[in-house]
Amino acid sequence: MSTNPPKKSPADDLICPISLELPWEPVMAEDGRVYERECIEEHIKKNHHNLTSPITREEMGTRLFPAIQHRNTIETLVESGVIDGDLADKWNEKVEQKKEMEKLLKKAEAGDGSAMYSAGIKYGSGLDGFKKDKKLAFQWHKKAHEVGDVRGNALMGWCYLHGTGVAKQHSLGLFYLIDAASQGSNFAAYDLGMAFDNGNYGFNVDKTESIRWLEKSLGNCPHMHLAVSGTNEARQKLDELKASAPASSATS
Incomplete structure (x- = not known):
């Protein structure tokens, strides 16, 4: 008896392959994959003498490029409810955390x-x-x-x-x-x-x-x-x- 492959989620192509979460600050590495900046920077730091992609294991450079459209897509899908569950909950926690950061820094900058x-x-x-x-x-x-x-x-x-x-x-x-x-x-x-x-x-x-x-x-x-x-x-x-x-x- 054949079984149907698991249904693909809209989040599958958006999560960071290292953290397995929706990246808050997504960047594209030279291997063409999008990662959470902090995660891929840590990978580069630890492996700079022999740097390879954490996914393909092929050689890659150190340049990172902001993936603005990737972040916009995540934001839209979470806000519309297309992405829900734990991934969305963790994203929304970061949204609230960002608001608290901005509030604290605003007070600090005001003296x-x-x-x-x-x-x-x-x-x-x-x-x-x-x-x-x-x-x-x-x-x-x-x-x-x-x-x-x-x-x-x-x-x-x-x-x-x-x-x-x-x-x-x-x-x-x-x-x-x-x-x-x-x-x-x-x-x-x-x-x-x-x-x-x-x-x-x-x-x-x-x-x-x-x-x-x-x-x-x-x-x-x-x-x-x-x-x-x-x-x-x-x-x-x-x-x-x-x-x-x-x-x-x-x-x-």
Whole structure:
């Protein structure tokens, strides 16, 4: 008994063959296939010494061309309901995500310090549809600092200390980090506490100072932006330090 081939969906020729999703930023590669830009750029980066098409396995170049008509077709088919289900749901999530990105950046560009700080976080980690860009992350943290946001102050200092998105400047980074910790940034206080424990940033190992700053990071700081993982690490390290410290040097 013969069986009919599976019915072809309008989405079959539109999905990225790497992500298997509808590409938000479709580009045509030199193999003639359309991919999500981020996916094919990652493929090119990983295989640049011996670059072949991820589909045909034949040699290909590195040039990518925006596939504007491809994106327009996807948009039309999703909006009209011709493409539905999980593919459409994920596409619509990206649409909403894009709206939230634009809203946040609009507030940041209008001078909102909290939005500036958030933009820096999202660019730094590649969150919520923001493309990871450490230079842009630093620039937004710097802008947040300039309008008085202590969290931006802390992250700008951290970037200077690590050379993340900006040339490393140890003394400048330490100045801003200490200033932010003194103003109640629990992230900055945590980072100083760990630095004193490990002898980082040019500090001598000083368990008493480490305990002091870690306690501050876990206290009632007015600027709470330390990740939960950092809070847990600070609590664990503080317990270890207090357990090993002489009774006279341990702080309450």
